[in-house]
Amino acid sequence: MKYLHLALDFGSSGGKVIAGNIQNDKLILSEVNRFSNSPVEISRISFWNILNLYNHIIESIQIAQKNDQKILSLGIDSWGLDFGLLNEKGYLINNPVHYRNMFKTNIMQEAIEKAGKKWIYEHSPTQFQPFNTLYQILAYQKYAPDFVRISKDLLMIPSLLNYFLTGEKAIDFTMATTTQIYNHRKRKWDEEIMKKFDIPDILPEIVPAGTKIGKIKKDVLNNNSDIDVILPASHDTGSAYAAIxxxxxxxxxxxxxxxxxxxxxxxxxxxxxxxxxxxxxxxxxxxxxxxxxxxxxxxxxxxxxxxxxxxxxxxxxxxxxxxxxxxxxxxxxxxxxxxxxxxxxxxxxxxxxxxxxxxxxxxxxxxxxxxxxxxxxxxxxxxxxxxxxxxxxxxxxxxxxxxxxxxxxxxxxxxxxxxxxxxxxxxPIEGTAVGNLVSQLYALQFxxxxxxxxxxxxxxxxxxxxxxxxxxxxxxxxxxxxxxx
Missing domain, CATH: 3.30.420.40 (ATPase, nucleotide binding domain)
Structure with a gap:
């Protein structure tokens, strides 16, 4: 039997699933699946088709399990910044919005005028981009306040897909640092930013990259799945850098x-x-x-x-x-x-x-x-x-x-x-997938x-x-x- 680790790498234009296994002291890759990731535009707003991405995960697992192959673990990485919202019952409220929509707004400038650029950067020293998670939340507050009001959890794309698979809610360190809500020096969510911008307590627990978060639920694959789900460096750049x-x-x-x-x-x-x-x-x-x-x-x-x-x-x-x-x-x-x-x-x-x-x-x-x-x-x-x-x-x-x-x-x-x-x-060319796989191998102590x-x-x-x-x-x-x- 061949034992595999699956790296599910979702990019802003397409996704791919790469299997990795160690043979003769080397990491050997094989492509399992590849698919497009096309946003859906409705009323001039672009949305990610998150349910279609989830279907590709299930499809890819089923493909990889063929030919006497056993999947030991999987990890999901993606672009940063975008997220889904869950209500108190755990149901998805919104289809995640595409970050490029934020070029059409002036939300970042409004936030800077309210708090000051220096103040924001001192609390969360990351790049000012109009599509940062912070400004996307503020856009929801301005244009769709009911979504935020009924939200219980905010989950970034990999965390949301992991939640569908396992029922667990967590974000890894690499993804948290991209949001402009994370305090890099205190290494936790910045409470002052949340207070300043009236962000409710909807952010998930932060765990180190390379953390085992759970098993796939039995009802997901209609069998007794024993696949470990790992939070790798779930921001795709974090995984890519792990491959250098x-x-x-x-x-x-x-x-x-x-x-x-x-x-x-x-x-x-x-x-x-x-x-x-x-x-x-x-x-x-x-x-x-x-x-x-x-x-x-x-x-x-x-x-x-x-x-x-x-x-x-x-x-x-x-x-x-x-x-x-x-x-x-x-x-x-x-x-x-x-x-x-x-x-x-x-x-x-x-x-x-x-x-x-x-x-x-x-x-x-x-x-x-x-x-x-x-x-x-x-x-x-x-x-x-x-x-x-x-x-x-x-x-x-x-x-x-x-x-x-x-x-x-x-x-x-x-x-x-x-x-x-x-x-x-x-x-390596498949750098993000390699970094994702390395995260899994580290989590499992290979x-x-x-x-x-x-x-x-x-x-x-x-x-x-x-x-x-x-x-x-x-x-x-x-x-x-x-x-x-």
């Missing part, structure tokens, strides 16, 4: 997917006003440390370009898009990839063209130029983050290590090496500590290396763009 095996003391880490989440790891969050001034997040890691990072817009731009071109989102299309960028003229323009206009546009190509005019007074006439400018913009932004983190945290970065599906884009990886002047290591976990990853996967080739050219181009602004 490079030395955490001098490595710039990137989780490269829809977002290009770029940061460094520290033991404790420093008291430093520059973190707030540069809008850097402080989010939790599997081992209880923190990642100080920036949410740089990543492959979201390429996904949007593909949608604008009405092309299928498959590997052939991504290769075609990359080839177009490869053959385009370098440094046609510069864009700020994090501009709000690029976060939810109707037409990404037109949005990038307009952003180029705004940022660089340059019209991009060819689609290939649009694609290359987007990729170059991501690499430029990564280098900006590197410079800021190096200065603020006093880290002399020796390398970049990137994980995630976006690392399949070798052109972007080379751009990042050239922009930063650092060697870029990539792998690995005793995090050093053992890193060693397991190192001997289990191949890594690609990209050496910087044109760092001086990139520096000159960026300086030129900055002078034009």
């Amino acid at each position: 095996a490079s030395d955490p003391s001098d490595t710039l880490f990137i989780s490269l997917g829809t977002w290009c989440l770029t940061g460094a790891i520290v033991k404790e969050v420093p008291f430093n006003k520059e973190l707030m001034e540069n809008n850097l997040a402080a989010e939790g890691c599997l081992d209880g440390s923190f990642r100080i990072l920036a949410n740089v817009t990543g492959m979201w731009l390429i996904q949007g370009i593909i949608k604008s071109l009405n092309l299928p989102g498959n590997s052939d299309t991504y290769q075609k898009i990359t080839d177009m960028a490869q053959n385009a003229k370098p440094f046609s323009s510069y864009i700020n990839v994090d501009d709000p206009s690029l976060q939810n546009p109707q037409d990404m190509i037109q949005a990038i063209i307009q952003q180029s005019i705004k940022d660089n007074d340059t019209v991009l006439n060819e689609t290939s130029q649009v694609i290359r400018t987007a990729l170059e913009g991501i690499a430029f932004k990564v280098n900006e983050v590197k410079e800021k983190l190096s200065k603020i945290l006093k880290i002399d970065f020796k390398r970049v290590h990137a994980v995630g599906g976006g690392t399949r884009n070798k052109l972007l990886c080379q751009f990042i090496a050239d922009a930063t002047g650092l060697t870029v290591l990539t792998g 690995v005793k500590n995090f050093e053992e976990a890193r060693d397991l990853i190192k001997r289990s996967f191949d890594f690609q290396i990209f050496e910087p080739k044109e760092h001086d050219v990139w520096k000159e181009a960026f300086t030129s763009f900055q002078k034009k602004k």
Whole structure:
């Protein structure tokens, strides 16, 4: 009989289920299932189809149990920030709302005006984003107060799905740190933020990442299930960072997917006003440390370009898009990839063209130029983050290590090496799933500590290396763009 651990990784555009088992002292992966995660739009509001995601969990477990395979454990990770609300009877009140709706509101600014940006950051030092959980709760209070009034529990996406499976309610440390309600220094929910903004006592118990929370209920799979449900590093970036095996003391880490989440790891969050001034997040890691990072817009731009071109989102299309960028003229323009206009546009190509005019007074006439400018913009932004983190945290970065599906884009990886002047290591590609599985192995004591976990990853996967080739050219181009602004 083959014994498996299942990593259920839900991203904002799709989900996948990866099985892991240890063979010959290596972690071996196999894909169980893959599916789209498409929001449903009603009256111009986008909702997550949470019940469909739950059905995919059940379907994936049933697929994995075939062929004399026994599932020992499973763990769910997802994007952060979004949540479902339960009433006092445990029934789901709302279909979770998609975080990108929050770009249409001014709730974050209203909260800052009420409490002060410095006050909020001192209590919960994370990145100010209009879609943070705090501001989503305030939006409910403003636009749908009855939902909050009858709520008994607020559960983030992985915790909500775990509740459906086990009946248990808990959130892990890594996900709690993303909400802007968590006090990183006291390591608990911040009571003053809750009081200031009249947030009721609906937040769940916080447990360490890698905690066994229960078994799947007997009625879920119509049998006597003995599967342990683990809360891994349930924020997908937390799991992705858990898969990075490079030395955490001098490595710039990137989780490269829809977002290009770029940061460094520290033991404790420093008291430093520059973190707030540069809008850097402080989010939790599997081992209880923190990642100080920036949410740089990543492959979201390429996904949007593909949608604008009405092309299928498959590997052939991504290769075609990359080839177009490869053959385009370098440094046609510069864009700020994090501009709000690029976060939810109707037409990404037109949005990038307009952003180029705004940022660089340059019209991009060819689609290939649009694609290359987007990729170059991501690499430029990564280098900006590197410079800021190096200065603020006093880290002399020796390398970049990137994980995630976006690392399949070798052109972007080379751009990042050239922009930063650092060697870029990539792998594992399924970084989030690997980190999720490592969390489970730690919870079940198959690995005793995090050093053992890193060693397991190192001997289990191949890594690609990209050496910087044109760092001086990139520096000159960026300086030129900055002078034009």
